[in-house]
Amino acid sequence: MSQSSKIFDDLGRLMNDAASVADGVRREAETAMRGQMERIVNDLDLVKREDYDALRDLVQIQGEEIEALRRDLEAFKKRRKTS
Structure with missing residues (x-):
């Protein structure tokens, strides 16, 4: 495997890992926001x-x-x- 090919493979893995981390952060933020909104709605006694x-x-x-x-x-x- 050539040096440039290995660099592109590593870069691809790094970008893939970053995308996975970003997706996990997004899901965690959505869950936290949903929980906060549910608490607010419950406090409003709607x-x-x-x-x-x-x-x-x-x-x-x-x-x-x-x-x-x-x-x-x-x-x-x-x-x-x-x-």
């Missing part, structure tokens, strides 16, 4: 989307029921006045 949607639907249904009860009450009051 509501899950599914819980919000379920509560919104429940409030809408109850609003419709209240409106129906108001109409029934008004009709009852009108009947009572005419009796």
Whole structure:
């Protein structure tokens, strides 16, 4: 093997090792950032989307029921006045 070929092989291995180290650092940084973001979100005491949607639907249904009860009450009051 010639000297220049060995240098290129060594350089290739070095670059490959550097890329592997950089990828490992990237993954470690992502993991650390993800953990930090999860802690921040948990500290904010946010509501899950599914819980919000379920509560919104429940409030809408109850609003419709209240409106129906108001109409029934008004009709009852009108009947009572005419009796």
